[in-house]
Amino acid sequence: MIRLIVFLLCAAGFGFFVMRSLRLKRHLPKLVLLDRDGVINVDRSDYVKSKGEFEFIPGSIEAIKLLNKARVKVIVVTNQGGIGKGLYTHEDLEDIHQHMKDGLKVGGAHVDQIFICADHPDSPSHRRKPNPGMIEEALDQTKTRPEEAHMIGDDMRDLLPALQCGVHRHLVLTGKGKKTLKDPELQSVSAFKVHANLLEAIKEILKV
Numbered sequence: 001m002i003r004l005i006v007f008l009l010c011a012a013g014f015g016f017f018v019m020r021s022l023r024l025k026r027h028l029p030k031l032v033l034l035d036r037d038g039v040i041n042v043d044r045s046d047y048v049k050s051k052g053e054f055e056f057i058p059g060s061i062e063a064i065k066l067l068n069k070a071r072v073k074v075i076v077v078t079n080q081g082g083i084g085k086g087l088y089t090h091e092d093l094e095d096i097h098q099h100m101k102d103g104l105k106v107g108g109a110h111v112d113q114i115f116i117c118a119d120h121p122d123s124p125s126h127r128r129k130p131n132p133g134m135i136e137e138a139l140d141q142t143k144t145r146p147e148e149a150h151m152i153g154d155d156m157r158d159l160l161p162a163l164q165c166g167v168h169r170h171l172v173l174t175g176k177g178k179k180t181l182k183d184p185e186l187q188s189v190s191a192f193k194v195h196a197n198l199l200e201a202i203k204e205i206l207k208v
């Protein structure tokens with residue numbers, strides 16, 4: 001009899017634990033999409049053209065590590081119009097991204113994928129933000145519903161495609177963020193959140 005009671009209590013406890021885990025899991029996003037310049041690294045008006053010009057924003061490595069620990073997929077979606085303008089090459093960009101990955105690895109973090117769009121700003125394809133192509137690809141490839149995904153950026157070009165795709169929207173005040181906050185067009189991006197930086201955004205999204 002005692003064994004039966006102990007068994008029932010254990011089963012109830014296990015059931016409660018499973019239900020609680022599932023509930024917590026439901027609140028976690030499946031995918032976080034990150035703009036690069038002004039979010040992960042310091043933005044430059046003359047483009048990041050070499051790894052020597054790539055500088056992490058304080059806290060961004062820790063933010064990505066938190067996402068990794070929570071098993072949330074992380075995809076960078078970045079316009080690289082400087083390639084279209086001939087300011088640097090695809091090889092230069094690969095070098096920059098290897099440098100970024102190395103820096104993340106040292107901090108115990110990683111990104112799952114990096115989507116780039118090298119179009120010249122004057123001849124944008126469907127992939128160049130604010131067009132939604134890269135976000136659509138990321139949702140498709142990871143089989144993620146829009147409501148399970150969050151986009152974090154410092155520019156209208158990040159928020160508008162997120163709105164179009166139905167993805168949660170977050171503006172950070174690093175990079176161009178403070179300027180974006182004053183943009184009258186921002187009112188068209190309904191229901192977005194504002195955060196001081198990437199780390200604060202991720203802490204709020206993950207509720208940690």
Ligand SMILES: [Mg+2]
Pocket residue numbers: 035036037038039043153154155175176
């Ligand atoms: Mg940016």
